[in-house]
Amino acid sequence: xxxxxxxxxxxxxxDTQAVSDLSFDVDEGEFIALLGPSGCGKSTTLKMIAGLDTxxxxxxxxxxxxITDRAPGQRRLSMVFQSYALFPHLSVKENILFxxxxxxxxxNEQKQRLDRAVELVNLGDQLHxxxxxxxxxxxxxxxxxxxxxxxxxxxxxxEPLSNLDAKLRNEMRSEIRALQKQLGLTVLYVTHxxxxxxxxxxxxxxxxxxxxxxxxxxxxxxxxxASLFVARFIGHPPMxxxxxxxxxxxxxxxxxxxxxxxxxxxxxxxxxxxxxSDTQICVDHQGASITLSLQGHHLLPxxxxxxxxxxxxxxxHFSTQTGLRQTAPSQPKESSHV
Amino acid sequence: MTRNQQLYAWxxxxxxLALLTAFTYMPTxxxxxxSFTGSGMQDNVGFNLDNYRDLIDDDVFWxxxxxNLIYAAVTVPVSIVLALVMALWVNSKIRGxxxxxxxxxxxxxLPMISVANIWLFFYTPEIGxxxxxxxxxxxxxxxxxxxPNLSLYSLMLMAIWKEAGFFMIFYLAALQGISPDLxxxxxxxxxxxxTRFRRITLPLLxxxxxxxxxxxxxxxxxxxDHLFILTKGGPNNASNLLLYYIYENAFSFFxxxxxxALTVALLLILVVIALIQFGVIERRVHYR
Numbered sequence: 238x239x240x241x242x243x244x245x246x247x248x249x250x251x252d253t254q255a256v257s258d259l260s261f262d263v264d265e266g267e268f269i270a271l272l273g274p275s276g277c278g279k280s281t282t283l284k285m286i287a288g289l290d291t292x293x294x295x296x297x298x299x300x301x302x303x304i305t306d307r308a309p310g311q312r313r314l315s316m317v318f319q320s321y322a323l324f325p326h327l328s329v330k331e332n333i334l335f336x337x338x339x340x341x342x343x344x345n346e347q348k349q350r351l352d353r354a355v356e357l358v359n360l361g362d363q364l365h366x367x368x369x370x371x372x373x374x375x376x377x378x379x380x381x382x383x384x385x386x387x388x389x390x391x392x393x394x395x396e397p398l399s400n401l402d403a404k405l406r407n408e409m410r411s412e413i414r415a416l417q418k419q420l421g422l423t424v425l426y427v428t429h430x431x432x433x434x435x436x437x438x439x440x441x442x443x444x445x446x447x448x449x450x451x452x453x454x455x456x457x458x459x460x461x462x463a464s465l466f467v468a469r470f471i472g473h474p475p476m477x478x479x480x481x482x483x484x485x486x487x488x489x490x491x492x493x494x495x496x497x498x499x500x501x502x503x504x505x506x507x508x509x510x511x512x513x514s515d516t517q518i519c520v521d522h523q524g525a526s527i528t529l530s531l532q533g534h535h536l537l538p539x540x541x542x543x544x545x546x547x548x549x550x551x552x553x554h555f556s557t558q559t560g561l562r563q564t565a566p567s568q569p570k571e572s573s574h575v
Numbered sequence: 576m577t578r579n580q581q582l583y584a585w586x587x588x589x590x591x592l593a594l595l596t597a598f599t600y601m602p603t604x605x606x607x608x609x610s611f612t613g614s615g616m617q618d619n620v621g622f623n624l625d626n627y628r629d630l631i632d633d634d635v636f637w638x639x640x641x642x643n644l645i646y647a648a649v650t651v652p653v654s655i656v657l658a659l660v661m662a663l664w665v666n667s668k669i670r671g672x673x674x675x676x677x678x679x680x681x682x683x684x685l686p687m688i689s690v691a692n693i694w695l696f697f698y699t700p701e702i703g704x705x706x707x708x709x710x711x712x713x714x715x716x717x718x719x720x721x722x723p724n725l726s727l728y729s730l731m732l733m734a735i736w737k738e739a740g741f742f743m744i745f746y747l748a749a750l751q752g753i754s755p756d757l758x759x760x761x762x763x764x765x766x767x768x769x770t771r772f773r774r775i776t777l778p779l780l781x782x783x784x785x786x787x788x789x790x791x792x793x794x795x796x797x798x799x800d801h802l803f804i805l806t807k808g809g810p811n812n813a814s815n816l817l818l819y820y821i822y823e824n825a826f827s828f829f830x831x832x833x834x835x836a837l838t839v840a841l842l843l844i845l846v847v848i849a850l851i852q853f854g855v856i857e858r859r860v861h862y863r
Contacts, residue, residue, distance in 0.1 A: 287759075287763060288762075288763075289759050289762070289763075308762070309759070309762045309763045310762055310763060310764065310765035310766065310767075311765075312763075314763070315763065315764075316759075316760065316763050318756050318759070318760060320754060320756045322754070322756035322757055322759065322760035324757060324760075324761075324774075324775060325779070326778045326779060326781075327774075327778075335761065335764055335766070335774070336763075336764030336765055336766070339761070339764050339765045339766035339767070339770050339774075340764075340765045383760075383764075387764065
């Protein structure tokens with residue numbers, strides 16, 4: 238029996254279907270990323286699980302109990318908001334203890350949990366400050382501490398890092414992941430950032446237009462995208478998609494290489510993007526625009542001829558009609574020089 | 576700051592400063608001066624404390640002061656609580672809240688004189704609205720404005736009706752400034768409706784409450800337009816308020832010196848109230 242089970246969850250407003258017939262299971266201790274472009278229904282899903290939004294249809298089961306109609310406070314879950322949702326008039330300590338006081342937890346128990354949480358998120362000397370005196374990263378830690386002291390087995394996180402700068406985001410990513418493992422938390426993490434999802438999650442649920450597009454381990458989504466949408470969404474720079482007869486062929490930029498002997502070049506450089514560790518080169522290949530990624534610094538002039546190739550095993554095939562993944566047609570040659 | 580910047584600063588302050596000096600500070604100083612040196616309508620009869628001696632011996636002054644304190648003590652808290660309740664109500668998800676907000680705000684748009692005229696009709700014996708309604712239930716009604724035991728309370732009722740809608744607007748604006756995330760977070764933490772109100776809404780509304788409180792107290796002492804229409808302070812000063820009594824002394828009894836002394840007393844009361852409010856309450860107010 239899975240820990241959290243979502244069955245046929247739907248949410249519909251007057252004329253828009255935000256979430257349609259979404260079903261998934263989460264095991265205890267799993268870190269699940271709900272990934273998708275903005276407006277795909279991931280935040281709505283999270284809010285319905287939290288009880289802050291009422292589903293139009295479907296059930297939510299936590300630990301085998303149906304919590305669909307329970308009040309948010311009765312669901313035994315905690316949540317970290319994108320805005321942190323810290324109470325501006327309360328000190329850090331009072332913010333963290335807010336829920337324990339509301340639930341009338343005994344004073345010595347409150348103190349124990351507070352001390353532990355503060356140590357875990359490293360907030361020692363900030364306890365008596367007000368949120369307005371803290372930096373974004375520190376606010377984030379207070380929000381985490383508030384989730385930790387509640388000792389709820391399920392923690393929902395709604396884009397918790399999107400208000401932080403890039404460096405801090407990287408730090409907090411690994412910190413949150415480490416905390417989750419240490420405490421054995423089950424985390425449902427909403428994000429639109431694929432790097433966050435790929436680097437933190439045990440499993441990614443990729444949503445598109447209110448529907449589950451693919452679910453699986455990060456490498457599964459990357460190596461075996463179930464549809465054209467997944468192929469285009471996961472990976473940066475995105476997968477190159479070429480039309481080939483009745484099907485679409487996708488090839489990742491890092492799988493394209495130069496043959497070296499350019500007597501018969503098949504592509505010309507359109508522009509180059511130097512990014513430090515590698516250079517992304519956009520070329521014109523038989524009328525199609527293709528991006529390839531080369532290690533190091535390669536600033537090639539526009540119109541420069543190149544001869545590119547890739548291995549057939551790295552090709553992804555999709556149906557033109559449905560956009561779904563297809564098996565590659567058998568071909569005699571091991572490597573194709575296109 | 577350089578000399579030029581100093582000059583600019585003073586130039587920018589000048590218009591407001593000139594107006595304040597001409598119409599606020601000068602009259603204040605003149606009033607204080609007059610209260611110590613005037614007698615009746617005469618100026619500069621020499622320094623004397625007669626006006627203040629008269630004030631202490633004046634039974635009407637003490638009655639008017641007591642009236643005004645009761646008036647403030649009742650109208651201020653009642654209208655503030657009412658304003659908060661109305662604001663919470665029209666801020667919730669109910670149908671027709673636009674119409675409701677307008678309905679609550681309408682008394683504020685009306686001038687005090689018009690309001691007083693409307694309420695004069697409500698309060699009139701025999702044909703007035705209140706007594707007509709009471710008559711349906713077989714009650715002979717009250718002489719709302721003519722009964723010395725009732726007239727002050729009748730004025731208060733009207734003042735509350737007029738003020739609450741105005742204060743509601745401030746509370747409504749403040750409520751809409753509170754992020755819904757805070758309530759959601761509190762709800763998830765298991766805080767019930769009452770806890771959310773007590774620990775989030777009330778403290779976050781404290782700056783507004785302070786502002787409204789000061790305004791309400793000032794209005795309780797300086798808004799007397801309705802007395803001209805409804806009771807003229809009567810019967811037998813039962814509904815008289817300090818500012819109206821000052822007006823009577825200055826312009827009906829032509830004793831401007833005594834009116835000056837009364838004005839100084841009023842100013843002192845207002846200063847004390849302001850000091851108490853800023854001193855005591857400010858410390859408990861959280862500003863974002």
